[in-house]
Amino acid sequence: MRLFWTFFWTFLLVQMATYVMGSMQGIGYNFTTGSLLGVIVTVLVLVVAALIPDEPAGDHRH
Numbered sequence: 001m002r003l004f005w006t007f008f009w010t011f012l013l014v015q016m017a018t019y020v021m022g023s024m025q026g027i028g029y030n031f032t033t034g035s036l037l038g039v040i041v042t043v044l045v046l047v048v049a050a051l052i053p054d055e056p057a058g059d060h061r062h
Contacts, residue, residue, distance in 0.1 A: 003046070010045060011038040 018034035 006045060007038075007042045010042045011035070014038040014041055 014037045015031070015034040018037060019029050022029050
Protein backbone atom coordinates (compact mmCIF):
# COMPACT_ATOMS: atom_id res chain seq x y z
CA MET A 1 0.00 0.00 0.00
CA ARG A 2 2.96 2.31 0.71
CA LEU A 3 4.10 1.98 -2.91
CA PHE A 4 0.65 2.85 -4.22
CA TRP A 5 0.35 6.04 -2.17
CA THR A 6 3.90 7.07 -3.04
CA PHE A 7 3.09 6.68 -6.73
CA PHE A 8 -0.31 8.36 -6.38
CA TRP A 9 0.95 11.54 -4.70
CA THR A 10 4.11 11.75 -6.79
CA PHE A 11 2.06 11.32 -9.96
CA LEU A 12 -0.36 14.09 -8.97
CA LEU A 13 2.40 16.50 -7.93
CA VAL A 14 4.41 15.90 -11.11
CA GLN A 15 1.31 16.38 -13.26
CA MET A 16 0.64 19.69 -11.50
CA ALA A 17 4.26 20.79 -11.92
CA THR A 18 4.20 19.82 -15.62
CA TYR A 19 1.07 21.90 -16.16
CA VAL A 20 2.42 24.94 -14.29
CA MET A 21 5.84 24.87 -15.95
CA GLY A 22 4.29 24.39 -19.37
CA SER A 23 1.97 27.33 -18.78
CA MET A 24 4.87 29.51 -17.69
CA GLN A 25 6.75 28.64 -20.89
CA GLY A 26 3.70 29.12 -23.09
CA ILE A 27 3.49 25.52 -24.29
CA GLY A 28 0.56 23.13 -24.08
CA TYR A 29 -0.03 20.59 -21.32
CA ASN A 30 1.19 17.10 -22.21
CA PHE A 31 -0.19 14.26 -20.08
CA THR A 32 2.31 11.75 -21.49
CA THR A 33 5.31 13.83 -20.42
CA GLY A 34 3.89 14.25 -16.93
CA SER A 35 3.16 10.53 -16.67
CA LEU A 36 6.67 9.54 -17.72
CA LEU A 37 8.21 12.02 -15.29
CA GLY A 38 5.87 10.80 -12.55
CA VAL A 39 7.08 7.22 -12.94
CA ILE A 40 10.74 8.31 -13.01
CA VAL A 41 10.39 10.51 -9.92
CA THR A 42 8.53 7.73 -8.07
CA VAL A 43 11.37 5.29 -8.76
CA LEU A 44 13.93 7.86 -7.60
CA VAL A 45 11.99 8.52 -4.38
CA LEU A 46 11.77 4.79 -3.63
CA VAL A 47 15.50 4.28 -4.31
CA VAL A 48 16.48 7.18 -2.05
CA ALA A 49 14.15 5.88 0.68
CA ALA A 50 15.77 2.44 0.43
CA LEU A 51 19.28 3.93 0.74
CA ILE A 52 18.56 5.95 3.88
CA PRO A 53 19.28 3.85 7.00
CA ASP A 54 16.41 3.17 9.43
CA GLU A 55 18.43 2.75 12.62
CA PRO A 56 19.10 5.69 14.95
CA ALA A 57 22.42 7.47 14.61
CA GLY A 58 23.52 6.60 18.13
CA ASP A 59 25.14 8.66 20.84
CA HIS A 60 27.58 11.32 19.59
CA ARG A 61 28.70 12.61 22.96
CA HIS A 62 32.40 12.31 23.81
